Amino acid sequence: MTASKTIVLFGILSLSLFCSVFLKNSDMGVRAVLLLAGRGLFLLGLSSWLVSVLYPWLRPSSPSPPRNHKEVPDEDVKQKQDLAREEQQMKHSEKATSYQESVLRPRNEFRLRKRVERFYRMTGEGWKLTQGQPLGEGESPEPHSEVKEEEEGSDTPNQQALRRRKLPEEATRAHPQPERPAVKRVVVLPDEPSDDADGVVRVALRCPSGRIVRRKFLKSYNSLVLLDWLHKTGYHPAIYTICTSYPRSPLDLGGDMTLADAGINTDTVFNVEEKDPSMT
Missing domain, CATH: 3.10.20.90 (Phosphatidylinositol 3-kinase Catalytic Subunit; Chain A, domain 1)
Known part of the structure; x- marks a missing residue:
């Protein structure tokens, strides 16, 4: 930027010098004017070259910026970095475990349960999907005499639970036997008599x-x-x-x-x- 300003300054001085000489010798011919213009341009070019060559030497040297030297971190810095990495890794592990427990595992269990239900329905074993109820659960035992207790002592637990069960009235009531279908009558015609038979x-x-x-x-x-x-x-x-x-x-x-x-x-x-x- 400074070199361009210097060249412009020398150009203005040369042009002013040329104008002053031209005004003093206004009666000069065309040849003299062209010769004077050529000398001015030569002088301008020479001054520009000198400025471009001498400017780097004449320019004051600026202090070089300080270089960034990488210093080797000491033990404390390394320890802090390791602790920061461990904390970050622990946070990532906790997030992954929480996502697996709250999202992935329930989703997989739901899909597995649906497949098992579909399998039992296709095989006709849908009763396996019900919880069922143990015999005698939630039923109050009826008072028994000492004789009955002695008799029950020889029964199996299943027989005792069946005896204590309160069966519905429909199960204890004797069902009427279904009516037997009427016997279908087979039509049988007697043999035709001979022509000479009587009647x-x-x-x-x-x-x-x-x-x-x-x-x-x-x-x-x-x-x-x-x-x-x-x-x-x-x-x-x-x-x-x-x-x-x-x-x-x-x-x-x-x-x-x-x-x-x-x-x-x-x-x-x-x-x-x-x-x-x-x-x-």
Whole structure:
């Protein structure tokens, strides 16, 4: 910065000198002016070079800044540093232990418990997840006589606890036996008699589908055999009935009536029709 100021100062002096000489010799020619300008520039350049060379020598030397020398710490400083490191490491260890106890361990136990519950539910052993209740817990013992106490002395603890247990009324009350299902009646038709047998009649049933079935019976057969035959044909007697052709009316059948009593003494054709719901 000082060198640039010096060069500027020499330039101003040279320019003022040039101007003064030019004013004194104003009648100079162009050649003389150019020669004078060249001399001024040369003088300016020479002065700049001299200033740049001599300035470092003429500049006052400034004191050098002190150097930072690393001093070796003594034993006290090392001990303090070691103590600080140990305290910092202890704080980090406490934080890690607290995080493991309060966050990681409960999280792992929760995940393990969920896996065990899922396993027992999938294997059908969900009862293992319940706490259960020991026999006789929370129940007041009933007074026993000396004879009963002597008898209980020979029982096992489980039998004694079972005896002291207060069972609910539903467990002590005798349950009614379920009703036995009705025995399904098997429909068996008697064999057809031969044509030359005495008292043979032929009966035909005209079904709603247009099909006609025929069979031979004896007049002495029970009249209910016709209902069994109707059932065997595929028409349940609870829905269908056997009617006479003319006049069209339901055939009167009974458990103590034979076919002859029902009016079937000759070959007869009957109609199979649905029962009237209003008549049932």
